[in-house]
């Protein structure tokens with residue numbers, strides 16, 4: 001058994017790869033499965049690392065450069081591992097008009113990180129988004145995937161504080 | 169399946185629901201869900217069970233009831249009562265009040281004009297049916313349009329009705345839908361595709377999301393009718409990954425429709441087959457542009473290509489492809505059911521039917537609304553929208569998002585239709601409306617949108633890639649107090665260049681918000697540049713020179 005083969009078996013043993021493999025199989029391993037497959041990888045692992053990009057490229061018989069190009073083109077994909085918790089501040093128009101840039105500034109000051117970064121203790125990642133589709137509740141902040149509407153700087157601070165000090 | 173069998177399914181469902189004396193509708197669309205309407209629904213169910221009223225009161229999850237700002241929303245049928253801001257602890261009082269006087273503290277009647285002034289075609293089922301139940305959709309006449317199209321009409325007859333209806337694309341440009349369908353139907357190819365554009369890129373708009381979450385079958389039915397009309401057997405719904413609930417509901421709807429035999433092989437026992445697949449976007453605004461969208465479905469980077477050839481000739485994998493917006497498809501089943509002439513009787517001379525808007529910003533009743541084309545801005549903002557929040561002064565309304573423009577107060581009595589909007593330098597766009605009061609700085613808003621276009625530019629062509637950055641830098645300088653009098657002319661020149669030489673719609677429309685704010689709020693630009701003050705008090709001015 002050559003090294004590649006061993007790798008492949010290891011990969012197959014990992015439960016989380018099953019979703020990824022199933023997605024590719026569902027699309028007959030055609031090139032147009034790429035974006036769907038990257039979604040599956042991100043759903044399973046939280047981000048796209050270079051090994052998973054290589055694996056996807058090989059499985060779909062696509063050049064790694066193309067896979068990398070697609071992964072970096074789309075904002076939804078992240079190549080960095082996220083922290084334990086995430087805080088996404090919406091900077092869509094409705095939220096912007098409602099003052100979300102001030103909310104973002106507050107969080108930046110509180111955590112000492114900029115959008116796209118994670119706190120050194122890996123507790124919290126700060127992200128921004130362009131509209132969550134809940135503009136009726138602007139300004140909107142998403143904590144760990146849960147949409148919170150009508151936020152103020154104070155309520156955001158409280159939520160972020162809770163996530164930062166939460167240990168388990 | 170025959171039409172009688174279809175209607176029986178609807179009838180049985182209706183009888184089942186009408187067997188309950190009271191039906192409690194809880195909004196389970198994304199807006200209300202984020203204010204815990206899921207828990208409210210559970211609490212109501214528990215309360216019904218606790219009181220042993222299971223055969224008397226039905227608790228049903230429904231799509232968007234419209235008034236998102238006042239969620240969670242609950243409606244009591246058949247009384248037509250609406251409750252707002254409902255929490256788990258209200259469940260007991262709501263049940264107690266059934267049949268008696270309503271719970272006053274949850275009363276929603278102050279918002280009455282919000283509901284009374286609307287006219288619903290696309291949203292007719294939103295807030296009434298359970299989006300996860302195909303039977304509920306059938307009970308409202310769902311899939312009858314598809315049946316009629318298949319069994320009693322020819323493809324040419326279907327297109328004729330769409331043309332007659334005067335329906336125009338709701339994705340932004342307002343291209344006549346009948347013409348587009350005709351173009352695809354005339355191409356000679358054994359393989360054709362229908363794509364539903366649910367990318368909804370305008371940041372601050374949620375019409376398509378709400379339709380998919382509240383009434384997904386309507387969109388599928390519209391797509392299948394389109395497939396029949398143009399000769400396509402495959403459909404794709406390209407939907408933003410940021411809308412997980414919409415993705416889930418449309419997937420559920422596809423599975424149920426296939427099981428019922430209204431999608432898939434041999435629909436209604438005819439030779440017509442139509443399969444629909446969901447494809448996820450991945451957060452790129454440019455992928456709303458049709459050629460970029462096609463590249464994205466093919467698994468590539470979303471880079472637009474020059475048109476012609478249009479997708480109607482050379483689309484997905486090189487085959488003729490029909491692309492329409494979610495709301496465009498959602499209008500199709502009622503047009504086929506009631507006829508093109510019926511639809512054409514609503515709206516203005518050149519803009520037919522209704523338009524769904526996502527009303528947000530500094531307005532009291534934010535939410536999802538639908539009004540006939542030709543409704544005035546004043547009616548939308550002050551009657552339906554309930555006016556500006558906190559009694560501040562209305563300043564402008566933004567339409568069309570980053571490709572659109574702002575409309576100042578002097579045009580409040582303008583009719584909302586494609587032509588009138590274009591005349592004042594704005595566009596209909598997809599339907600996002602953002603109200604601004606005197607606390608918003610128009611230069612800052614222009615900067616906000618150009619920053620958006622700058623970061624969303626795919627980088628394929630120079631005017632857009634470089635020009636948006638230059639416009640942004642100029643506006644940044646102006647809002648920071650370093651603007652020079654010559655900047656105005658420079659801005660105008662740059663905008664003109666980017667508008668006229670960019671390859672795709674993103675670049676071509678990116679300067680619009682800048683141009684329209686300069687057109688109506690030049691005094692604000694001048695105040696920033698000459699007096700180094702921001703009249704709205706938004707910008708932090710610290711002049712360096």
Ligand SMILES: Cc1cc2nc3c(=O)[nH]c(=O)nc-3n(C[C@H](O)[C@H](O)[C@H](O)COP(=O)(O)O)c2cc1C
Pocket residue numbers: 336337338339340341342343365366367368369370453454455456457458459491492493494496598672673674
């Ligand atoms: C940059 C850009 C973004 C667009 N985004 C969307 C979108 O989010 N949704 C949409 O339906 N159309 C969008 N469009 C318009 C589409 O290219 C296309 O015209 C539309 O989907 C056609 O459908 P319709 O005729 O039903 O409007 C966008 C166009 C451009 C240039």
Ligand code: SF4
Pocket residue numbers: 454471472624625626627628629630632633670671672673674675676
């Ligand atoms: S106009 Fe902008 S988004 Fe469109 S192709 Fe050119 S660079 Fe890309």
Ligand code: FES
Pocket residue numbers: 090091092093094095096130131132133134135136138140371372373
């Ligand atoms: S703009 Fe923030 S949710 Fe739409």
